[in-house]
Structures are given as C-alpha cells and as structure tokens.
Amino acid sequence: MDANWWLDFLLAVLRAATPLIFCALGVLACERAGILNIGVEGSMLAGALAAVLGAVLTGDPWFGVGAAIVTGLMAGLVLAGMTAYLPADQIATGIAFNLVSIGITSFVYRLLLDRGVGLMAPSLNWGPAGGWLEPITARLAVIPPLTWLAVILVVVSQVLLFSTGPGLLWRSVGESARAAHAAGLGVLRVRSAALLGGSVLGALGGAALTLGWVPTFVDNMTMGRGFIGLAAVYFGRWRPDLVLFACLLFGAGEALAFRAQAAGAGLNPYYYLMLPYVLTLAAVAVVGMAMGPRDAGKPFVRG
Amino acid sequence: MRLARAGDRLRRLVTTRTSITLAGVSLLLSLLAMWVCVYVAGADPYHALTAMFRGAFQSRWALTSTLSEWVAITLSGLAVLIPYRAGFFNVGGQGQLEMGGLAAAVVIIYFDAAPALVMAAALAACVLAGAVTVGLPLLLRLGRGASEVTTTIMVNFAALRLMYAMITGPLQDPGAWYGTTPIVPSALRLQSFPAGSGIPVGLFVAVGLAVGAWWLLNSTVFGLHLRAVGGNRPAAAAAGIPAERVLIKAVLLGAALAGLAGGFQYLGHTFRVAEGWSKTWGLVGIPVALLGGSPLGVLLVGFLFAVLETGSRSMQALTGVPAALVFMFQGLPVIIYLALGAGLRRMGKAADSK
DSSP: OOHHHHHHHHHHHHHHHHHHHHHHHHHHHHHHTTOOOTTHHHHHHHHHHHHHHHHHHHSOHHHHHHHHHHHHHHHHHHHIIIIIISOOOHHHHHHHHHHHHHHHHHHHHHHHHHTTOOOOOOOOOOOOOOGGGHHHHHHHTTSOHHHHHHHHHHHHHHHHHHHSHHHHHHHHHHHOHHHHHHTTOOHHHHHHHHHHHHHHHHHHHHHHHHHTTSOSOOTTTTTTHHHHHHHHHHHTTTOHHHHHHHHHHHHHHHHHHHHHHHHTOSSOHHHHHHHHHHHHHHHHHHHTTTTSOTTTTOOOOOO | OHHHHHHHHHHHHHHHHHHHHHHHHHHHHHHHHHHHHHHHTTSOHHHHHHHHHHHTTSSHHHHHHHHHHHHHHHHHHHHHHHHHHTTOOOOTHHHHHHHHHHHHHHHHHHOOSOHHHHHHHHHHHHHHHHHHHTHHHHHHHHHHOOOHHHHHHHHHHHHHHHHHHHHTTTTOOTTOSSSBOOOOOGGGSOOBSSTTSOOBHHHHHHHHHHHHHHHHHHHSHHHHHHHHHHHOHHHHHHTTOOHHHHHHHHHHHHHHHHHHHHHHHIIIIIOSOBTTTTTTHHHHHHHHHHHHOSHHHHHHHHHHHHHHHHHHHHHHHHHOOOTTHHHHHHHHHHHHHHHHHHHHHHHHHHHHHO
16 A cells, blocks of 8 residues: 555545535535435436536537536426425425436437447546646646536535625525525525526536546446435535535545455445445434524425 | 314315326326337337337236236335325335345345244344334434434435345355345245236235225324324324324334335245345335325325336337336326426415415
C-alpha cells in the first residue's frame, strides 16, 4: 500500500461518491422544502440513460450532461405536478415513478440495442487547457469535472441554505408549510423549484455514474444508489457539509468492496456494501429523526 | 341517528366504488399506453398483447409460473395493505421476502429430520424472519419517531446485501459458479395440489389469507381498531383503543406475510435462493396494495400483475418487444390512479368552497 495505491483508492472513492453527492443534494433540496423525494432513484436512472444517449449520439460527453439535465427537468415537472400541485401521496408517487423509470429506461435500452446503437459513451474529462495555467490545471484535472461540480454544489448549497435569506425561507417551507404560507411565501412554487432542482441533481448523479465511471448503460444500473443518497441525507443530518462527508464514507465502502472483490480475500465484499444502510439505521437509532425538517413528506393544500 | 348511519354507509360505498372505478380506469389507460409502446417498438400491438396474455397460460410451466407469481405478489400486497390501514407504510416487503426465503433455506440446509417436520420448520422460519426483519424499523418508528419509509428502504438494501453475502458465502451451493443456495431436495419441496396439476399449494393459502384478511379488516373489532388508528391515532387512543399494540400487530402480521411469500417461492417454485431469485415481488406489492385497496382487490390486481409478469417473457420471445414494459405497467397505473384521486379531491374541495 504505497502512495500510488492510496491515490488510486482516493480517486476510486471520489468516483463512487460523486453520483451519491448529486443524489443526496437532490434529496436534501427537496426535504428542506418539505418534499420526500423518493423518486430520485428514478430520476437518476433516467439521467444515466440520457447521458449515455446524448454522449453517444453527438460524440461529445458534455451533450450527455445536457441531455441528463433536460431529462431531470422533465422528471421534475412530473413529480412537481404530482406531489406539489395535486397533491398526491409523495411516497406512493415516488415509488411508482421509480418503477416507471425502470420500465422506460430498460425498454428504450432494448430498442436501441435491437437497432444496433452502440452504447459505449466517451467519458467526461477535462480537455487540455494549454498556456501558462497548464501546470495548475493538470493537477486539478486529476479529479473529473463532475466531481468538481458536485463539491462546488455542496459548498454553494451550504451557504445558500444556512447563510442567506432565500435559504431561510426555503427551509421554513420544509419546517412549517402553513406558517410559510401565512407569511406570504409561495409554498407550491418553492416545492416545485425544489423538485425541479432535485430531479436535475438526481439526473446529474446518473450522468456522473455513466460518464464518469461505467461508460455504458445496463438495466436498473443505479442499483439503489438514489436510496444511498437518501441515506446520506439522513446520516448527514440534512446539512450539505455533513452529507458530503456521508457520501464520501459510503463511496469508500463501495470502493473497498470492489477492492476486496478484486483481491479475492478477506471479508465478503457484500458486507462492505451493507455499510451505508447499516450506518444510516444506526444513526437514526442513536440520534432519531428529530433534526429533520418537520413538514417533510406532508402534502400542502392551500386554504 | 339511523339516518346518519345510512348516510355514512352510503358515503363509504360511494368512495369504495369510486376508488374501484379509478383503479379500473388507471389500469385501462396504462394498457393503452402499453399499446402505444408496443407500436413504437415496431410490433403489432394486438399480436403482442395477445401473445402476452396467452403466454401466461399456454404451457404447464407458464401456468405454474403465473400462479406462483400470483402467490408471491398477493402476499406481498397484503404485507403492504394491512400495515397501511394502521398508518404504517411498509416499503420493506422486498427485504422481508428475501429474509423469509433465506431463513427457509437455512432450515432446509442445516435441519435434518423427517421431511414434513423440516418443511414445517422452514415455513415457520420464513414467517418469523419476515416479522423480525421489520422489527428494527418498527422499533425506530415507535421509539424514535423515525419514518418507516426510509428505514424499511434501508433494511431492504441491507437485507439484499446480507442475502448476497450468504449465498456467495456460507450458504453457497458448492457445485455452483454463481451465488446460490443448493437446490431444495425434491422430498422437501412444496407439491402442487391436486398432485400433478401444477397449481401451487401456496395459492390456496394465499387466497385463504386474502379472504381472511378481508374478514379481519372489515368484520372484526381488530379491523375497526386498525382503521381508527390509521385514521386518527390521537382520537383512537382517546377512545381507549390500544393504538400502539394495534399498530405493532398489524405491522408484524404484514411482514410475516411477506416472509411467507419468500418461503413459498423458495420451497415451491424457485427451489433456490440465488442472485435475482426474488425479482421485485416485494416491491410490486406496493402498487398492488394501492390499486387493490382491499384484500380481495389485492388478489385481483395481483393476478393481473402475475399474468403480465409471466406473459411478458413470452411476448419478448415471440415478438421482440422488451419484457421491461411490465415495470412500466406496474408503476404507471399507480401514478394515474393517484393523480386522478388527488384531482377529484381537489375538484371536490373547490366545489365545497363555492
């Protein structure tokens, strides 16, 4: 285990954590506005396929990212219409949405395979910067662009949520939608914005999974990563900084599991993969849910 | 007084009927959507869909598969429905089912006795395992106020990994190159009834349990308490109903049924607990319970979903239309159903306030 091993391992952790960070932020944004975004898994899966498709069809992975964002927006529109405006049960909607997403993505994937569309996406990396910046950018470029984006988004959301006026209003919708409404806030507007943003983040998580890691798509390839993101939010006590830590921890578990599998020795790798869920359950058991937004999961009807 | 009660009953009848109509409309609209998807896939929709429905029954094997799936889906649906009535959203059916199958496998592998005894022990183990699996989320809900939705999802994934660790570790079939338990010896398998008919014994149990659950929910004091607790817990407690105990019973009962689903599938159909052996039966219980709305409804919708599940494979083989279409059909009707229901409530409110 020399320096190279550690560098490799750290990069693997970041690679595994990046999709989780996006998803977790997507869940966090919604929970703070009072929406339980179970559908993040479905948004992620749709984003993963869209990213591969966009990248393959145009040959440019950045278009894949764009396609994922558009897909996320569409998912967000559906979810916002269902759970903010109607409002239908958030949990049931989310679960059904995930099923539909598995169905549509697997369906489209098969159709593409049958038509001979190769689904090997080019991976997303920094182009050469050139010029006098080169020595600096070369070092920064070791970490892939979407990981940078994820970390920046963590910082931005931390500042936005806890140090600005709009962030305070945003959180107030999650704590007490009724009080926020009485104070003149557009609860539904905030919740819709949260779902749009949250679903785009989920889809970006899918893009990070395909363009930044496994460069192709397979059925149900997210394998519950959206739910690990959900777990990270609970483990991280609804704070972006702690959530980032949780995602890195869970990513490390995943990276360790792969390494254990490759080494073919020691503990069964599936025990490492249990880590996120067991830790989250332990965290809930120890500290309870008292710190969560109080109105998360409750539909809001005006009047 | 009597008039009020009549009005109450009428209102209940109307809402039950509305929700049945809504479920029917949602399923029909989803079938229509499927029609369009098949068309997009470049196949003849009529041909593909008849292939699907015929495929679920055309051979002995297909029939047995359909009926077995019906058992698993019905029990998983009841595992969601009964706790749901008490105000507990059990999303953990999948994990409870996996653990049920795994517990039965442990008994089959390690317990050496007369076949009848081993099978009885295996069935008891799967029921117990299902109930134990929901234990932690239940405790966290009661003791910590933690939402069971997130905790049961966490337990699902933990259980799945535990199952994988077991079937690639201590419980792995020594002769297999992939993760699986050894196959159940034929003396220990659940037979079909009547013998050789291909109708799984579990089906009779599942139908019996659904009818029993119908009776339990609609005609017993427990069912009344259940609804009271699910509807308004403080009011139920104020009326002297032991709310906590009712909730615990309903949740344990539901989870035990999910465990039983796993046991039945393992002992009667798949004969192995292996990678992907359980498909998504536990998860499908959720749409089935939501659309079914009652134990008998669960039985009915469960049958439809089981037919689609088996039939879709034959549709894929015959027409090349991807079987993944079924997942869409499991989610889409729920979304339509929820949207229509919420839309109607909204309209009703608007009419009331006028």
